[in-house]
Amino acid sequence: MTQPIQILVVEDEMIIAANISMQLTEMGYEVSGIIPRGEDAISHIKNNLPDIVLIDIQLKGELDGIETAQKMQEFHNNLAIIYLTANADEANFNRAKLTRPYAFISKPFKKLDLQRSIELTIHQLKSNITTPSNDSKNGASSYILKDCLFVRHRETMVKLDIKDIRYIQAERNYCRIFSNEKEYLIVTTLKDMDEKLPQKHFLRIHRSYIINLSQIDEIGGTHVVISRKAIPMTKGMRTELLTRLQTI
Known part of the structure; x- marks a missing residue:
């Protein structure tokens, strides 16, 4: 529905x-x-x-x-x-x-x-949202390997180094990936991305955001800042975030 x-x-x-x-x-x-x-x-x-x-x-x-x-x-x-x-x-x-x-x-x-x-x-x-191709409907809108992510951009699969991803934002059944170079919109849920991304480098700090821990510039009480973007953080996640940063 x-x-x-x-x-x-x-x-x-x-x-x-x-x-x-x-x-x-x-x-x-x-x-x-x-x-x-x-x-x-x-x-x-x-x-x-x-x-x-x-x-x-x-x-x-x-x-x-x-x-x-x-x-x-x-x-x-x-x-x-x-x-x-x-x-x-x-x-x-x-x-x-x-x-x-x-x-x-x-x-x-x-x-x-x-x-x-x-x-x-x-x-x-x-x-503004590209209509998914048959491949993307079958789950091929992105492939995550050890150190890189292949995302569908127009009619091709583009390689994106995981270390260059700043954060990922949920937009209903899509995810918008913000990298150091550009943005990509892919057909997948944030939950699916969270399960596939390497947990060592990424953390879901809000129902709508996954962040790359190595890209954090500032940590506030209820948000983090990445490249001058204030990203909201769910109450209670700050402790887990600080713990995770100690293990990187």
């Missing part, structure tokens, strides 16, 4: 937020949360990653919608953002463009505006 698209609504006008949530539910989408403040939305996505974030540019609080989106993308740089705005001035528009949003919806908006923006965003998200 196909899982419904999950959409997080970040909107500080609760009547508007409730109306949006109702409309999204009627369209068949799943609202993963309704959050009024940017700071709380950032905390939410660390453990509840949605497919799409629908966010008002003019949020109350320390962070506006654009700043919130920027910080969200530090945890998930391909997060699909759709902005809601009642004031699409040039300055805000130019700031918002830097976060590569999938759409803008001007307030007040009609249900059809919302529906089409969501549908176009989903279409773009699907277009």
Whole structure:
């Protein structure tokens, strides 16, 4: 059974937020949360990653919608953002463009505006994922050897040295591999990758992330930093991480 698209609504006008949530539910989408403040939305996505974030540019609080989106993308740089705005001035528009949003919806908006923006965003998200070939459907989207990984890239299998992998991020039934040179999207689950990768070098520190221990730059209380990317870490994993680092 196909899982419904999950959409997080970040909107500080609760009547508007409730109306949006109702409309999204009627369209068949799943609202993963309704959050009024940017700071709380950032905390939410660390453990509840949605497919799409629908966010008002003019949020109350320390962070506006654009700043919130920027910080969200530090945890998930391909997060699909759709902005809601009642004031699409040039300055805000130019700031918002830097976060590569999938759409803008001007307030007040009609249900059809919302529906089409969501549908176009989903279409773009699907277009960004290469359709698996017959081989990849049969489990040949990647091969892991002792010191290297072969991943399917377009129509060929590309060799990737394991030591060059920075981290791996789950995207539903896909995994995005971030290496020192480029990114690869492969058709496999993070659980499958975790079982196949050499445990000496890799550790799953979050339900959505596996990291290469040798690539860590900083260790915080609830995250690690690899190449200026803050990666969330599940509570309790810090002790295991420090123990594993002593054995490398």
